[in-house]
Amino acid sequence: GAVVSQHPSRVICKSGTSVKIECRSLDFQATTMFWYRQFPKQSLMLMATSNEGSKATYEQGVEKDKFLINHASLTLSTLTVTSAHPEDSSFYICSARDTRGGAYTQYFGPGTRLTVL
Amino acid sequence: SQQGEEDPQALSIQEGENATMNCSYKTSINNLQWYRQNSGRGLVHLILIRSNEREKHSGRLRVTLDTSKKSSSLLITASRAADTASYFCATAGGTSYGKLTFGQGTILTVHP
Numbered sequence: 001g002a003v004v005s006q007h008p009s010r011v012i013c014k015s016g017t018s019v020k021i022e023c024r025s026l027d028f029q030a031t032t033m034f035w036y037r038q039f040p041k042q043s044l045m046l047m048a049t050s051n052e053g054s055k056a057t058y059e060q061g062v063e064k065d066k067f068l069i070n071h072a073s074l075t076l077s078t079l080t081v082t083s084a085h086p087e088d089s090s091f092y093i094c095s096a097r098d099t100r101g102g103a104y105t106q107y108f109g110p111g112t113r114l115t116v117l
Numbered sequence: 118s119q120q121g122e123e124d125p126q127a128l129s130i131q132e133g134e135n136a137t138m139n140c141s142y143k144t145s146i147n148n149l150q151w152y153r154q155n156s157g158r159g160l161v162h163l164i165l166i167r168s169n170e171r172e173k174h175s176g177r178l179r180v181t182l183d184t185s186k187k188s189s190s191l192l193i194t195a196s197r198a199a200d201t202a203s204y205f206c207a208t209a210g211g212t213s214y215g216k217l218t219f220g221q222g223t224i225l226t227v228h229p
Binding site: 004006032034036041042043044045046049091093095097105106107108109110111113 | 150152157158159160161162165205215216217218219220221222224
């Protein structure tokens with residue numbers, strides 16, 4: 001299967017700082033990537049759809065100025081949590097859609113655990 | 118809002134037993150997928166079933182889909198301790214192809 005990586009895997013930061021999370025598709029090109037957040041013992045909530053070369057599409061209730069998404073290449077999307085606060089502490093997971101061969105399977109990264117102090 | 122609802126929320130079984138998890142959804146779909154997540158880790162894609170399919174097998178996994186009832190089930194046969202994880206269903210809808218809506222998940226614990 002295809003491989004998606006995320007960096008960093010864990011980050012602890014002080015309130016008010018910004019944190020950038022990278023999502024990379026390692027062996028395929030992904031015009032579309034997705035960003036999710038997951039609170040403990042809960043399901044994944046889609047935050048936004050990241051499209052290469054265009055603006056991200058945010059889900060209702062997600063602040064686009066708070067969660068900046070940049071999909072600058074076919075293998076890299078970044079999520080920047082700006083002016084992070086403790087309530088932003090969560091598990092952030094990206095996925096990349098593999099459209100090779102007509103399939104549309106999403107492959108997920110291992111996640112990034114953000115803790116804001 | 119979450120499209121999928123899964124039951125049970127938690128399931129505890131002995132090794133060798135079968136585990137069945139159910140998922141219900143509300144709107145029309147193109148396909149339904151099942152994922153596994155080990156604690157604190159990313160998701161692993163298990164199986165995809167299209168809306169025109171009724172049953173699919175992959176190894177010890179069997180998935181059924183009933184579009185008239187808007188429900189799906191995941192059966193894991195001859196479970197192993199290594200199957201301990203959270204299992205999520207996710208639906209891909211007709212007008213937003215590619216976007217997945219996840220169910221609440223079932224926490225499966227398989228005791229050795």
